[in-house]
Amino acid sequence: MGNSISSSSQKASAVDTASAIFTEENTLMKEGSVVTLKNNFFKLFSELEHCTERVQKQKVLEMNGIMFQLHDDDLKSIFTVELFTGIFNMLKDKKKSFLNALLLLKYVGFWKVMKGISLDFTNKSLLKELKKMIIKEKDMKEKRNEKLLTDLCECIMMIFYQSLTGELHALSVSLLLKVALKKGNDKKTREEVEMALLALNGISKPLEQKYYLNEITDIIQYHQEHHNLTCLANQSAFHFLISRFKEDDSLKEVVLQKMHFVSEATKELDELNGSLNWDTHEKNFSEKMRVRIITRWLYLIFNTFRKEFNEIYGEVVELTACVSRVYALAKDYEMKIRKKCINLFYRIKITIGEDIFILAESGAANIVLERMCRPILDDNQTAKSKEILLSLSERLYKKKTDLKIDKKSWQMKKRAMFEMLEEEGYEDIITSFHEVM
Incomplete structure (x- = not known):
């Protein structure tokens, strides 16, 4: 597999983000209000027809920068029938605008996936044209x-992810895995x-293991040794594999034992968390x-x-x-992350059963208590926090356990937990909470 890269290169790789075509120097971002950004987007799009190929590409890059700046709902509002119809017309003009139309479509697909946008319509003409191009090529x-075939498959996977069937579906998986298996560490x-x-994350149809398992296992394990993937690529590789759980239960052991998903997710989150300056709202593109x-x-940990x-x-x-560390640093700046952390703690509570002490040992109980003490409470988050505390207090005061451990071991575990809770300063709060409930 080759020699391992240096430790400094490993660190840089671990916190690397999206690919260079989406990086800061190419997005040509211009600050402005949502209305201004959306108006500029459609103005640029309307000008594409009358530009040279070089100027056209420059405008497409500016449009990409605008898509990055828009929040999820605002971005969804520019993904209109008119936009996709315009891209369809550009694709048909193969002499002048084909490559730029394909580049714009990849940008649209990228931000659609990254910002979790679901389209309310399907542009059948555009889909039909993309399929026709794939078959012809x-x-x-x-x-x-x-390369063209792969680009076309990526566009369909990201924008029309449920629309490929049969031979085209198998071809797309094969092409994308072939690219993903590249071992180079160059940009x-x-x-x-x-x-x-x-793009592989867009595969929703069942797949037999023979079409992907060896390849995706090789991709993840090679990265764990050589750190050749960006952090987004690594997350996407696990996402692809984990999304196959519903069709193949045997993959759980592969993910947990062979791929070491839990420790890998912990490492990635810690490195991402440590690479951010959470103290400022004015984050740059990379942040x-x-x-x-x-x-x-x-999101992936929650679903896994x-x-x-x-x-x-x-x-x-x-x-x-x-996850508690992520919450502690991000809580005042990123509401979406804060809510996902509480949701994950709740998922652990309802899944882990007798081992709910995990939430105390990890510091998550501190987060939940802090959540309950906020002057302004979110009903859903508060309800989940209350249930977590109630479960924890019930476990502490339960006189016997369903676990197959002897009474002495159980008493020792409870005593250690009470001592830790008291040392952390919230044993009295949980005791009072238990009595009130």
Whole structure:
């Protein structure tokens, strides 16, 4: 597999974010109000038809910068039928605007996925045109352009993710995995790998293990040794594998034991968290992308958490402690992250059962108590926090346990927990809470 890269390069790789075509120097961002940004977006789009290819590309890059700045709902409002119809018309003009239309479509797909936007419509003409292009290029055989084929598949996967079936679906998976398997650590390769893995997240149809398992296992394990993936690419690789759980239960053991998902997620979150300056609202492009990726990790952990996690108790304590650190630093700046942390603690509470002490050992109980003491409370978050505290207090005051451990061991564990709670300063609060309830 080659030599491991230096420790300094590993650190840089670990906190790297989105591919270079989406990085700060290419987004050409201009600050402005939402209305101004949206107006500028459509103004730029209307001008594309009358530009040279070079100027056209410059305007597409500016449009990408605007999409980055817009918040989720505002971004969704510019993904209109008119926009996709315009891109469809550009794609048909292959002499002048084809490559720029494809670039714009990739940008649209990228931000659609990164900001979790669901489209309320399907542009059938555009989808039909993309499929036609894929079939035409696929049938070229010796002269076929695999880079173009991959770009087309990425666009469909990110924008029309449920629309590929049969042979085209298998072709797309094969092409994207082939790109994702590239082992290079140069900027261009990392861009291509990241985009392919992000697009693979759009696969919702069942897949047999033979079509992907060896490849995705190799991608993740190679990264764990050589750190060749960006943090978004690594998260996307796990996302692709974990999304197959619903169709193949045997993958849980692969993810937890062979891929070491819990410890990997802990490491990634800690490095992302440590690379951010949470004390300022004015984050640059790279920092905002890291916040997005932290959000994606929390979402993935939430959806992955299973009873099987009981088997790796120590790793789960470390993961929960890591999430507590994310909350402690991000709570005043990123409401979405704060809510996802509380939701994850609640998921742990309802999943982990008898081992709810994880929430105390990791410091998550501190977070929940702090949440309950806020002067302004969110009903949903407060309700979940209350249930977590109630479960914790009930476990502490329960005289016997369903766990298959002897009474002496149980008493020792409770005594250690009470001592820790008292040392942390919230044993009296939980005791009072238990008595009131």
